[in-house]
Amino acid sequence: MNYTEKNGIPEAVPVMEPDRQYYYMKKARQYVNARSREMGRPLTFCVNTFGCQMNARDSEKLEGILEEAGYQKSEEDHADIVIYNTCTVRENANLKVYGRLGYLHSLKKKNPHMLIGLCGCMMQEPQVVEKIKKSYRFVDLIFGTHNIFKFAELLVNRLESDSMVIDIWKDTDQIVEDLPTDRKYSFKSGVNIMFGCNNFCSYCIVPYVRGRERSRNPKDILREIEKLTQDGVVEVMLLGQNVNSYGKNLDDPVTFAQLLKEIEKIPGLERIRFMTSHPKDLSDELIEVMAQSDKICHHLHLPLQSGSSRILKEMNRKYTKEDYLTLTEKIRRAVPDISLTTDIIVGFPGETQEDFEETLDVIRKVRFDSAFTFIYSRRTGTPAAAMENQVPQDVVKDRFDRLLKEVQTISAKMTSRFTGTVQEVLAEEINSHKEGLLTGRLGSNILVHFPGTEEEIGKLIKVSLDECRGFYYMGSRVEEERKNP
Ligand code: 5AD
Ligand code: SF4
Numbered sequence: 086m087n088y089t090e091k092n093g094i095p096e097a098v099p100v101m102e103p104d105r106q107y108y109y110m111k112k113a114r115q116y117v118n119a120r121s122r123e124m125g126r127p128l129t130f131c132v133n134t135f136g137c138q139m140n141a142r143d144s145e146k147l148e149g150i151l152e153e154a155g156y157q158k159s160e161e162d163h164a165d166i167v168i169y170n171t172c173t174v175r176e177n178a179n180l181k182v183y184g185r186l187g188y189l190h191s192l193k194k195k196n197p198h199m200l201i202g203l204c205g206c207m208m209q210e211p212q213v214v215e216k217i218k219k220s221y222r223f224v225d226l227i228f229g230t231h232n233i234f235k236f237a238e239l240l241v242n243r244l245e246s247d248s249m250v251i252d253i254w255k256d257t258d259q260i261v262e263d264l265p266t267d268r269k270y271s272f273k274s275g276v277n278i279m280f281g282c283n284n285f286c287s288y289c290i291v292p293y294v295r296g297r298e299r300s301r302n303p304k305d306i307l308r309e310i311e312k313l314t315q316d317g318v319v320e321v322m323l324l325g326q327n328v329n330s331y332g333k334n335l336d337d338p339v340t341f342a343q344l345l346k347e348i349e350k351i352p353g354l355e356r357i358r359f360m361t362s363h364p365k366d367l368s369d370e371l372i373e374v375m376a377q378s379d380k381i382c383h384h385l386h387l388p389l390q391s392g393s394s395r396i397l398k399e400m401n402r403k404y405t406k407e408d409y410l411t412l413t414e415k416i417r418r419a420v421p422d423i424s425l426t427t428d429i430i431v432g433f434p435g436e437t438q439e440d441f442e443e444t445l446d447v448i449r450k451v452r453f454d455s456a457f458t459f460i461y462s463r464r465t466g467t468p469a470a471a472m473e474n475q476v477p478q479d480v481v482k483d484r485f486d487r488l489l490k491e492v493q494t495i496s497a498k499m500t501s502r503f504t505g506t507v508q509e510v511l512a513e514e515i516n517s518h519k520e521g522l523l524t525g526r527l528g529s530n531i532l533v534h535f536p537g538t539e540e541e542i543g544k545l546i547k548v549s550l551d552e553c554r555g556f557y558y559m560g561s562r563v564e565e566e567r568k569n570p
Contacts, residue, residue, distance in 0.1 A: 094115070103262065106237045106261070109237035110150060110154050112241050114154050116244045121155070129156060129158070129164040134170045138360065139277070140172060142275040145267055145268055154240065168202040168203075169202070173207040173210060178207070182203070200226065203227050209230055210290075218249070218251070229253040255296075260280070262301075262309075268318075272513075272543030274320075274321055276313070280295065284326075286401050288462075289464070300334055306323075306344065317543065319543065322359065322360065326361060332344060341359075341368075341371060345371070346374060358381075358530075361388060364387055364404050365404050388428035389428070390429060391444055392447035394406045399433065400469075426456065426530070429448075429458050431488055432461040435476075454500060458492060497556070506550055507547055508550060511525050511526050512546055521537075522535065522536060523536070523542065533548055535561060547562075548562060548563065
């Protein structure tokens, strides 16, 4: 399209995305440059992320936009614009944000031009926005999960006005492609394949704050991964709340397994990970594709939540204890070296001692490589929050401690099962404790420390796993096989 331009910026605001946002990024850059000249220094930004990998990926998008707008990255909250990308899955994540706001206020008093932005899942809750409007008047910008792509436009709105800018959407079916991102790692990247969740587990707030399930077009996903690999990425993590239901709502439905087969063909891509998988939707087709693939990591994050069929029904998980055990046995038969990890909630309303013992029983039977354990958190608006038989805190705490001990003991044993083998490790960073060492990850996601140099970061390296120390390995290099001398 042809626009008349002034200072390199079209005079008419483009209607179509992402052109519209690129227009606002240029416009923001003018303000940022002017302010920077006045202050005699570059302006800086800091994005703080709470919660899951989805939020981490969203933050990379926010950072990409801020860089395009002329800000420079800083790791500190003393920056000229500070964004908190929030999580609301458990209450303590909310409390942390309120705690940080007090501190940000004190920083803003010293730097009155500082901008404070809040976004992410917590902002999708009307009572949160009301509270901020009332008690945290110094916040400049509030937006939600559905309109994160509009960040540049909202930032300009704030730069052009003197009051708090708030824009929260209830839901959306829009997916805006091709916005800038600033990747945290040069060699690996998250890739959203779908947004939202349709499962309505009775304890979970995600479907209310992330909206209904929307899958990205396979073409867009493949194009993004192709570009990433051309840019040096060797590992992708495909992200969705329930990747196993990927593609069901597309005009031309595609299964997750079919998508994986296409991604696998991309040259230069070495490793494929994905999360999260819902046990109810995990297909035989996916297990088969995993078993045959050279690139898909032998790791499955398969949230159990509870081992009691009665509680699982109350949670609306749509599988029983037996279904879960059968499924994990089937996966282990097809992919014997699979690493299984999980999420478990303790203290769901009505959980009895017997229900809790069922959870311990599944843990002992499946033998997870690791498990994230959570104390049930009552989320306003979810069906479980209205249930009457909430479990007393001291009982929950007691069960939680028992669970954690059991999980840790099993996890240490499971982790050590690769001792003495030679495996490929993706070198990720310089070891912060000991000079001359690198830290990387196995396909199973286990950490390995081994000798290496900075230039090797981002490479897959054969390492002998000499010694297991709890949840990580100390390794040594093995000579690559020499071709005929
Ligand atoms: N309380 C505790 N844990 C929760 N999760 C989701 N909602 C809650 C809640 N209300 C956990 C689940 C999920 C993980 C991402 O967070 O285990 O798998
Ligand atoms: Fe929450 Fe259940 Fe959806 Fe996971 S599958 S995001 S736990 S509602």
